[in-house]
Amino acid sequence: MAVAGMPKRSGRVPLAAGLALAALLLPAIPVGDAFAEPKPTIAQAKKKLAKLNEEADKIVERYNQAGEKWKRAKKKYQKLNGELTRQSEKVTGLREDLVTMAVTTYQMGGVAGWQGMVAQADPTTLLRGLAAADQLSASRSESVTAFDQATKDLRASRDKAKAALTEADRTRDELAKEKAKADRMVRAQTKLLRELGAFRVGDPNSSGIQYTGPASGNARAALEFAFAQVGKPYQYGGTGPGGWDCSGLTQASWRAGGVSLPRTTWEQWSWGASRRVSLDELQPGDLIFSEGLGHVSLYAGNGQIVHAPQTGDVVKVVSLSSYGRRLVGAVRP
CATH class of the missing domain: 1.10.287 (Helix Hairpins)
Known part of the structure; x- marks a missing residue:
């Protein structure tokens, strides 16, 4: 029989004691990292x-x-x-x-x-x-x-x-x-x-590199201009001379080649409706469009392209195989 004033024995560990025991058994978690998400690989x-x-x-x-x-x-x-x-x-x-x-x-x-x-x-x-x-x-x-x-x-x-x-x-x-x-x-x-560790600031005053590919005529003039922009920063909405986005670069390059292209990628693709060529028949100077028409580059010949890629990068020459974007087609200005 329970004595008045004495706690009843229930056979269970008191709540406070249980929490204390759990705290001892669980691994310690630094307070500052309690809600921190793991950094991505x-x-x-x-x-x-x-x-x-x-x-x-x-x-x-x-x-x-x-x-x-x-x-x-x-x-x-x-x-x-x-x-x-x-x-x-x-x-x-x-x-x-x-x-x-x-x-x-x-x-x-x-x-x-x-x-x-x-x-x-x-x-x-x-x-x-x-x-x-x-x-x-x-x-x-x-x-x-x-x-x-x-x-x-x-x-x-x-x-x-x-x-x-x-x-x-x-x-x-x-x-x-x-x-x-x-x-x-x-x-x-x-x-x-x-x-x-891959952010590239670029140099707005870069003199670029010399084009030595197989292009001739207007296409060569366009590619010589584009190669002279190598090293300048990508800048969205950029139309030069210190920074370029993809369609701004292709427009200015072909302007140097004597051809007037519209400003945007979509417009350039539409403009070239009757000038489209197979990706298997590329020639230097051809415009190469990515799927979704979000990006355009210039084919430089010998399996290479020159383009203004994206934020944190610069105008550069890369191999078409490393382009990294799905292609939808090409236009020959």
């Missing part, structure tokens, strides 16, 4: 970097596309608005001429105008004078009507251009968050590359 870091690079290619390409669309819309709006201003000035001038003519006719009509014509001895002269005045007024009226219509047409075109500009602005604003995402990716890429 080199293989895991490289795999994550490759995924980030692929995602960044697509995001940067979309942002570049939006920027090009906005530039075209703005240029179209400015052109139409300028034409509208000039046309409006012409219409205003004609209207002022009509007002001046009407006032002059009213003021002079009783003396030198109407009375002068009525005083003519020859009725034929009077009729000719009236006809000339009517023709002049009709001509001016037709001109104003024509210019008014042209102004209405231009105003409608201007409104369309403004709508296009508004839409392009909206698109650019929407994709600004994609750029912010790209910025975050760049930071993540940079962090991983530094951890791997």
Whole structure:
């Protein structure tokens, strides 16, 4: 029988004692590392970097596309608005001429105008004078009507251009968050590359290397330009001269070769719809596109390419077999 004031024996270890015993039996865990995630292995870091690079290619390409669309819309709006201003000035001038003519006719009509014509001895002269005045007024009226219509047409075109500009602005604003995402990716890429000891700053003033491959003509000029950029840093959205993204490099290289390419990878692929060639029939200077159209490079011949790879790297020449991206096709400018 239990004695009053004494604890009942239950045959179980008290809770506090059990916790203390468990603490003694479990291995010690440093406090600072209690919730720390294990660092990725080199293989895991490289795999994550490759995924980030692929995602960044697509995001940067979309942002570049939006920027090009906005530039075209703005240029179209400015052109139409300028034409509208000039046309409006012409219409205003004609209207002022009509007002001046009407006032002059009213003021002079009783003396030198109407009375002068009525005083003519020859009725034929009077009729000719009236006809000339009517023709002049009709001509001016037709001109104003024509210019008014042209102004209405231009105003409608201007409104369309403004709508296009508004839409392009909206698109650019929407994709600004994609750029912010790209910025975050760049930071993540940079962090991983530094951890791997593989981050390359590059030299914006690099003089590159000499091209000694088999290309000739325009293709050689394009490749000589591209090889002169070797060592310069990759910079997304970069169009030179101190840094390049992939399509910025191919565009500038072929500009040096006398061919005008569009700015973005998608546009370059679309531009080359009738110029596509098999990957088995590559020639120096051909543009090589990755799957998803997120990246483009220049075939240099002898199994090599020159390209601006991704954040943390530089314009460089590598073998096509080590390209590391799935290919979708090629275009011969």
